[in-house]
Structures are given as C-alpha cells and as structure tokens.
Amino acid sequence: MKGRRGLIGVLLALSAAFAVVAAAYATPNRAAAPAAPAASGSALVKCGKTRTIGFMVPATGPAVSIGIQQAHWASYYVSQYNKTHKTKIKLQQEDTQLGAPTGTAEALKGAQALASSPNVLAVAGPAGSNEIVGVTKILKDAGLAWISGSSTRTTLTTDGTRTGYMFRTVPPDAIQGPTAANYMINKLKVKNVYIIDDQEVYSTGLADTVQQVLRNAGVTVGRDGVDQQQSDFSSVIAKIPRSVEMIYIPWQLPPKGQAFGNQMKSAGRGSVKLMGADGLFDSSFASVGSHVYDTNFPLNPKSKIVAGFRKQHGGDGDYFGAPTYAAVQVAAEAIDKACKSGSTTRAKVRAAIRGTKIPASRSLIGVALRFNTNGDLATAHKFGIYKSNGSDFQPVAG
Amino acid sequence: MNWSLFFDLTVSGLTLGSLYALVALGYSMVYGILKLLNFAHGDVYMIGAFIGWFALHALGGPVNPDFAGAAVLVVMFLTAMIGCGILGVAIERFAYRPLRNAPRIAPLISALGVSIFLQNSALLVFGAQFRDYQTFNLIGVKTYSIGNLFFSVPQLLTVVAAICLMVALTVFVARSRLGKAMRSTAYDREAASMMGIDVDRVISVTFFIGSALAGAAGVMFGLVFGQIFHFMGFLAGLKGFTAAVIGGIGSIPGAMIGGLVVGLAESYATGYLPQGSTFQNLYVFALLILVILIRPSGLFGTVVVQKA
Numbered sequence: 001m002k003g004r005r006g007l008i009g010v011l012l013a014l015s016a017a018f019a020v021v022a023a024a025y026a027t028p029n030r031a032a033a034p035a036a037p038a039a040s041g042s043a044l045v046k047c048g049k050t051r052t053i054g055f056m057v058p059a060t061g062p063a064v065s066i067g068i069q070q071a072h073w074a075s076y077y078v079s080q081y082n083k084t085h086k087t088k089i090k091l092q093q094e095d096t097q098l099g100a101p102t103g104t105a106e107a108l109k110g111a112q113a114l115a116s117s118p119n120v121l122a123v124a125g126p127a128g129s130n131e132i133v134g135v136t137k138i139l140k141d142a143g144l145a146w147i148s149g150s151s152t153r154t155t156l157t158t159d160g161t162r163t164g165y166m167f168r169t170v171p172p173d174a175i176q177g178p179t180a181a182n183y184m185i186n187k188l189k190v191k192n193v194y195i196i197d198d199q200e201v202y203s204t205g206l207a208d209t210v211q212q213v214l215r216n217a218g219v220t221v222g223r224d225g226v227d228q229q230q231s232d233f234s235s236v237i238a239k240i241p242r243s244v245e246m247i248y249i250p251w252q253l254p255p256k257g258q259a260f261g262n263q264m265k266s267a268g269r270g271s272v273k274l275m276g277a278d279g280l281f282d283s284s285f286a287s288v289g290s291h292v293y294d295t296n297f298p299l300n301p302k303s304k305i306v307a308g309f310r311k312q313h314g315g316d317g318d319y320f321g322a323p324t325y326a327a328v329q330v331a332a333e334a335i336d337k338a339c340k341s342g343s344t345t346r347a348k349v350r351a352a353i354r355g356t357k358i359p360a361s362r363s364l365i366g367v368a369l370r371f372n373t374n375g376d377l378a379t380a381h382k383f384g385i386y387k388s389n390g391s392d393f394q395p396v397a398g
Numbered sequence: 399m400n401w402s403l404f405f406d407l408t409v410s411g412l413t414l415g416s417l418y419a420l421v422a423l424g425y426s427m428v429y430g431i432l433k434l435l436n437f438a439h440g441d442v443y444m445i446g447a448f449i450g451w452f453a454l455h456a457l458g459g460p461v462n463p464d465f466a467g468a469a470v471l472v473v474m475f476l477t478a479m480i481g482c483g484i485l486g487v488a489i490e491r492f493a494y495r496p497l498r499n500a501p502r503i504a505p506l507i508s509a510l511g512v513s514i515f516l517q518n519s520a521l522l523v524f525g526a527q528f529r530d531y532q533t534f535n536l537i538g539v540k541t542y543s544i545g546n547l548f549f550s551v552p553q554l555l556t557v558v559a560a561i562c563l564m565v566a567l568t569v570f571v572a573r574s575r576l577g578k579a580m581r582s583t584a585y586d587r588e589a590a591s592m593m594g595i596d597v598d599r600v601i602s603v604t605f606f607i608g609s610a611l612a613g614a615a616g617v618m619f620g621l622v623f624g625q626i627f628h629f630m631g632f633l634a635g636l637k638g639f640t641a642a643v644i645g646g647i648g649s650i651p652g653a654m655i656g657g658l659v660v661g662l663a664e665s666y667a668t669g670y671l672p673q674g675s676t677f678q679n680l681y682v683f684a685l686l687i688l689v690i691l692i693r694p695s696g697l698f699g700t701v702v703v704q705k706a
Contacts (some may be wrong), residue, residue: 022472060518064526065627168644199676225676229633231623232414235668236675238406255528259624267406267542284530 040141041346045118047339050088053331054114054144056107056125057324061097063228066252066279067127069321070149072122072313077328079312087339089332092117096126104134111135115142121338121349122147122331124324129153129201140165143346145353147331149324152176153205157374167353167371169326170278171297171380177209179383180248180275180295182381185217187385188273188293190245194222196236196260198251203228206250206277228253235261235264246273252320254282261288278383281319286388294393295383297323298366301392305364327365330356400423404546407669409545413622415661416560421638422645422653424486424608430584430648431604433502434494437509439612440635441516442485446478446613447626448520451529453477460532467537471621475559478617479610486609487602495598513635520628526641528627531620556618561695563614564654567607571650580604584648612638631677637664640686646699655697660685 055074058067074091082088094110105124114120115138123146126132132151139146142160147167154172156162184190189279193214197207213330214221222244226236228251237260240247247264251257257280264270265288274292276285281296299322300306309318309325334352338344358369359378367379386393421443428436429561453474465473493512497505533552541550571577582590583600591597619634620626637660645656660682667681668674674681689696 039535060521064521065528068526110506196675225673227676227679229629231619231625232410234410234413235407235665235678238403238410239675253528255530255625255627258530262624265534266541266552268548284528 005089015275040179041350043118044343044345046343047087047119047335049086049092050341051121051332051335052090052092052117052119053328053335054117054120054123054125054146055091055093055328056114056123056127056131057093057099058098058127058144059093059095061095061106063098063127063252065255066150066320067096067098069318070125070127070324071308071321072318073149073321073325073327076309076312077325077332081332085336089328089335091124091328092120098126098128098129098131104130107131108138115139115144120144121335121344121346122325122353124149124331127151129156129205132156132162136162136166136283141304143347143350145331145334145351146348147327149322149327150202150320153201157376163374163377164354167327167330167356169323169330169365169369169377170378171383172378173205173209175380176277176295177206178213179385180206180277180320180397181210181217182214183293183295183385184214184246184248184275185219190219190273192220192222192241192244193246193248194224194240194244195248195250196224196226198228198249198253198256199225200228200252201277202252203250203277207248210248210250220310228256231256231259233260234267237264237269240269240272244272246275248275250277250279252279254280254285254320257285258288261285261292265289279320281386281393283392285389286393288388290388290390292388293396294386294388296386296393297380298384299364299396300366303364306347309387322364326369329358329364330369333358402546403669405545407665409547409549409553411662411665411672412658413556413661414664415641415658416557417615417619417622417634417657418637418641418660419654419657420560420563420611420618421569421634421656422641423564423650424612425639426645426647426649426653427580427604427608429642431580431587431601432494432498432505434505435509435639436489436494436608437506437635437639438489438493438512438516439608440631440633440638441513441520442482442489442609442631443612443616443619443634443638444520444628444631445516446482446609447620447630448524448529448616449481449613450474450478450617450620451531451626454531457534460536463536470536471555473495476616480613482613482616483606486605486612489609490602494622495601498572511667513631514596517628517631524628526628528625529620531624531626533621533624537621550622552618552621556622559614559618563611565612565652568650570607576600576603637682640682643686644689644696646696649691649696649698652696652698659697 057070058064078089094113096107096110127150129151149169152173154174195207195211197203211221230236257276261274276294276398278296281294334349337352338348356369360368363369370378372378385394387396411545424439428434457470463470489512492510494505497508537551541548579595579600582595587597640651641660644659645652663685664678664682670680
C-alpha cells in the first residue's frame with residue numbers, strides 16, 4: 001500500500017509541476033524578469049574592428065529544426081560579410097528555446113544578457129511573436145532595435161508599442177493570408193476548405209485570416225488544430241469530411257507537412273489539394289505530390305546567394321530561415337552606417353535601421369529592404385503562390 | 399452513427415495503442431522489479447527509431463534497398479532492439495545500480511537526468527532535422543479494406559508485430575527459468591537473492607527486454623508515421639507511463655491493455671470530443687487521473703499490503 005501511495009504522490013507532484021509550468025507558459029504578457037543593469041541606448045560605444053549583433057534563436061527545444069535554419073542563414077551572411085569587409089561581424093547568440101515550456105523565460109534571459117552587453121548594437125530575432133511580446137520591455141529599455149525574420153503576428157508592428165524598435169524582414173499575416181485565400185477562391189475555385197492550424201501563434205494567426213477571407217467569399221470552411229510536435233494525424237484525417245476539396249495547413253515544420261500529406265495518401269485521400277504557408281516552403285513538403293501548393297515571399301531558389309548557402313550548409317535551402325539572413329544584413333549595414341565616425345550609440349543604430357535602403361538586387365527575399373513607419377517591409381505587398389511539380393515548388397502566381 | 403469514422407478511429411487507436419503498449423511494458427517490468435519509474439524509457443524509444451533509420455540507410459535506403467523490403471525490415475527491427483537493449487543495460491548499470499539502496503527520489507531524479515542527457519545527445523549527434531523513413535518507398539502506399547475498415551500495411555505490420563512481441567514476452571516470463579527468476583525478484587528481491595538468484599543479472603535482463611521492446615516500438619513509429627526527431631520520446635514516454643499506470647503498473651497484461659486503452663481513448667477523443675485534436679492529451683491525462691482516483695492500482699494491478 002505504501003508503494004502505491006508513493007506512486008500516487010509522485011504522480012500528483014509531477015502533475016502539479018506540469019500545471020505550474022503550463023500556467024506560466026500560457027501567460028502571454030508576464031512581467032519581464034528582474035532587470036540586471038542594462039546598457040543605455042544613448043551610451044557611446046567604440047565600434048572597433050569587430051561589431052557585435054545579438055542573435056536570438058531557438059537553438060534547442062522543440063522548434064530547433066527551424067532555429068537551425070535561421071542560425072545557418074545568419075552565419076552564412078556573417079561569413080560572406082567577413083570575407084568582403086575590413087570590419088568584421090560577430091553574433092552573440094542567445095537560445096530562446098521556442099516552444100519549450102520554459103521558452104519565454106529563456107527568451108527573457110537571453111534578452112537581458114544582450115541588453116546588458118555594451119558591445120551589442122542591434123539584435124536579429126527573436127523568432128516567435130510570443131517571445132517578442134515578452135522581450136519588448138527589456139530590449140526597449142536598453143535602447144536596442146531588433147529585426148525578426150519570422151514573427152508574423154500583424155499587431156506586433158501596428159499596436160504602436162514597438163514603433164522605432166521592432167522591424168521585421170517577413171511580411172505579416174495580413175498579407176500572406178489573403179494572398180493564399182484569394183488564390184483558392186479565384187484560381188482554384190474551391191467551395192469547401194478545411195483549415196488545420198498547429199496551435200502556434202504563427203499558425204493560428206494565418207489560419208484565422210484565411211478563414212475570414214474564405215467565409216466572406218461564401219466558401220464552406222471547417223477548422224481543426226493539431227499539436228506542432230504531433231506526428232500521428234490519422235484521427236484528424238478521419239474527421240475531414242469527404243466533400244472537402246482543399247486543406248490549408250499553415251504550419252512551421254516542413255517534415256510535419258510532409259508526414260500529413262503522406263498520411264492523407266495512406267488514408268486514400270491523396271487527391272485532396274493541400275496548401276501550406278511560408279513555414280512549409282521546402283522540398284520535403286513539395287515531395288508529397290503535384291497536388292501541393294504553398295505561399296512564400298518571392299525568393300529566387302536559383303539565386304547566387306542560395307547556391308552559396310547550399311554549398312556551405314547543404315540541405316534543401318532551408319527557406320524558412322532566409323529572412324533571418326536579411327535581418328542580419330539590415331543590422332550589419334545599419335551598424336556600418338552608424339559607425340562611420342568610429343563610435344556610435346544604440347539610438348544611432350536604430351535610426352540607421354529605420355533608414356535602411358537595400359535594393360532588390362542585393363536582397364535575398366526578392367524585394368528591396370525598406371521599412372515603413374511601423375517597422376514592416378514597405379516593399380512586400382504580396383506573397384507568391386507556388387505549386388509542386390512532385391519534388392520542388394515552382395511559381396504559378398504573384 | 400458515422401461507421402466509417404468510427405472504424406478509421408479504431409484502426410488509428412489500435413495502431414497507437416500497440417506502440418504505447420510496447421513502451422508501457424518496459425515501464426511496468428522495471429517498476430515491477432525495482433519500484434523505479436524509468437523516465438528515460440521514452441528516450442530509449444527515440445534512440446530505437448534512430449537506430450532503425452540508420453540501419454535502413456546502411457542497407458541502401460528506402461528507395462533502392464540492397465535487399466528485399468521484408469529483409470530490410472527484419473534487420474531494422476533487430477538492430478534497434480539489440481541496440482536499445484544494450485543501451486537499457488548501460489543505463490541501469492551506470493545511472494540506477496549505484497543508487498539502488500538510496501532513497502527512492504534519487505533514482506527518479508537520475509532517470510530524469512538520463513532522459514535529458516539522451517535527448518540532448520541525440521540533438522548533438524543526429525542533429526535537429528526530422529528524419530523520414532519514406533515508408534511508401536520501402537513497403538508501398540497501398541491501403542486495404544474489409545467493408546468500412548481501412549488499414550495500411552504499416553498499420554497492420556505494427557499491430558501484428560506488437561501482438562507477437564507481447565505474446566513472446568508473456569510466454570518467456572511465464573515459462574522460462576529466467577522469467578521465473580524475474581517474477582521471484584519482483585516478488586521479493588532479498589528472498590530471491592538468498593535463494594541463489596543472481597538479482598543483478600535478472601535486473602539487467604529486465605532492462606534489456608524492456609528497452610528492446612521500446613526500440614521495436616520506435617521503428618514501428620517511424621514506419622507508420624514517417625517522421626522521427628530527437629524530441630519524440632518525451633510525450634511517447636509519458637503516454638507509455640500513463641498506459642502502464644492505467645493497466646496496473648507492474649502487470650504485463652495490464653501494460654498491454656493499458657496501451658490499447660490509451661491509444662483508443664486518444665483516437666476517439668480526437669474524433670468525437672469537442673476540440674479533440676487540439677486537446678487530445680488533456681483527455682488522455684484526464685483519463686489517467688480518473689483511473690488513479692477510482693482504482694489506484696490500475697485495471698490489472700493488485701493491492702499489495704506492506705508493513706509500514
């Protein structure tokens with residue numbers, strides 16, 4: 001009996017610990033961690049030969065597979081920059097553990113470390129919209145600008161709380177969602193769509209936007225959700241009505257999209273059209289078949305930059321991480337500009353980022369890098385639509 | 399009643415349940431003998447999935463395998479089971495045996511440490527990317543049906559292989575000398591030792607068998623669901639543990655039935671309950687709490703009275 005009681009005790013203790021962690025994780029706007037002395041935004045920094053950019057990325061945890069893509073693209077930019085410039089760039093990396101129960105807390109710790117490090121002049125990242133909400137106060141108080149290559153929640157730049165500090169090199173949900181929905185309505189002419197989000201902010205935001213546009217156009221829309229780490233989709237697939245013509249899965253992990261597509265085939269539903277979002281823009285998802293569509297910024301997979309990246313890191317391009325290359329590029333060029341006199345301040349770097357003008361010819365993501373007053377790309381008005389040829393995505397519109 | 403949906407969910411639940419049952423057996427066997435909750439067990443299952451993947455690629459990969467598909471599958475299962483068995487023995491030898499006489503919380507913490515160690519080692523060694531078994535290339539995409547009951551080859555293979563392994567284990571524990579020694583050790587370790595049973599050896603064999611079953615489950619997971627990754631053992635381990643507790647931890651038939659109950663509950667919750675696919679884990683763990691409250695010893699467990 002004592003053994004059983006002990007077991008129950010252990011179970012209850014584990015449940016309580018799980019509940020505490022879950023509750024902490026579920027609180028989106030928790031107060032920032034107690035602040036260590038942060039470097040000031042107006043403090044003069046000697047630029048020197050090597051300049052430091054903070055880099056916040058999920059280097060471990062459940063989202064590491066997308067973090068590694070961002071880390072590869074960031075390090076690729078740095079290696080190219082350091083080869084061609086007299087001055088050098090160094091990344092000070094902080095692991096945010098996006099998606100882990102302690103993820104937001106890790107992001108806060110990382111932001112605190114960057115804020116306190118006087119040599120850090122700007123930050124590339126963080127990856128997740130929730131993380132940005134969490135780190136805003138710390139980075140703003142330290143006068144640091146940050147450029148995210150993957151946070152797409154529309155309100156991050158429109159609610160006014162981060163204006164002049166936050167920038168992003170990826171268009172928000174408000175652009176990508178309608179592009180996907182309008183293509184389904186006007187080109188594919190589907191009347192019955194099923195949307196499955198992966199419960200992450202990126203995914204639910206896009207799913208909500210697409211659902212809204214489709215319903216406004218009179219399309220029948222079903223909705224479901226899966227866990228981002230889930231691999232068994234058989235029960236979810238069983239629930240999808242036979243009348244559904246298209247399934248929209250705005251997920252972040254291409255192998256999960258591939259697994260879903262393959263399990264659809266396994267269930268005898270391989271003819272239903274599938275559409276992903278930029279998070280799934282990868283040959284692994286495209287390999288599911290020619291009934292697969294995707295949206296992505298107008299990146300040219302045959303560009304010299306992509307070829308160089310593949311040579312250095314291998315893989316299929318890791319396109320989800322490509323805007324992070326652009327984020328580090330914006331930070332590096334702004335620091336160069338702000339450091340012309342040999343010293344600078346974080347405020348000057350912020351101003352230089354606001355004034356960024358990188359032409360499309362030098363931009364990996366297919367559009368010139370310029371920001372509007374909110375911090376969004378002024379040049380990214382729409383996404384491209386791609387269709388799989390069975391192994392890779394080919395542009396069909398946009 | 400939508401019978402098509404019901405049958406689809408049942409097949410899915412039985413497949414998942416077979417995997418959970420194999421993982422649960424490892425939890426149950428170790429708990430039965432050592433009264434230890436081996437929280438590293440889910441990560442052994444993850445390592446098994448990776449060993450199977452590497453074996454597959456060592457044999458030419460899924461597209462152009464060097465041997466017939468069936469032979470490749472046999473090698474994948476054998477390498478994963480042997481590899482995981484050895485890993486299980488090593489974990490017991492280095493992480494649990496030194497703590498055998500320590501307070502019960504010490505090996506529990508050691509188990510959590512081993513779990514994190516294995517997870518991060520896998521991240522370091524195998525990388526963060528997902529690996530694809532490409533089952534369609536290896537054994538085809540064909541779906542079979544009996545009336546409204548649709549199932550794929552990997553699903554059938556998983557359920558049949560799991561049943562075979564569980565029957566073999568039951569016969570082994572019931573009929574063999576070593577099985578008898580395992581039962582004696584589980585009943586009273588000190589008395590078994592005094593009767594001349596090599597308790598250390600019995601415990602090592604228990605870890606070997608439990609871990610080998612987890613390795614087989616890892617390969618089955620890869621074959622059915624395609625994707626494997628370093629983090630996959632965490633939740634699978636918790637579900638296996640849940641299955642073991644629901645069935646009655648320490649009971650081998652209980653672990654099997656518990657696995658099937660959890661798999662079917664998860665599948666039916668996804669299909670029938672409000673926001674089931676979003677909150678399927680909530681429903682599964684609610685079932686765990688319910689069983690513990692109503693029947694703390696689980697479905698097949700027996701209440702053991704011990705002196706304080």
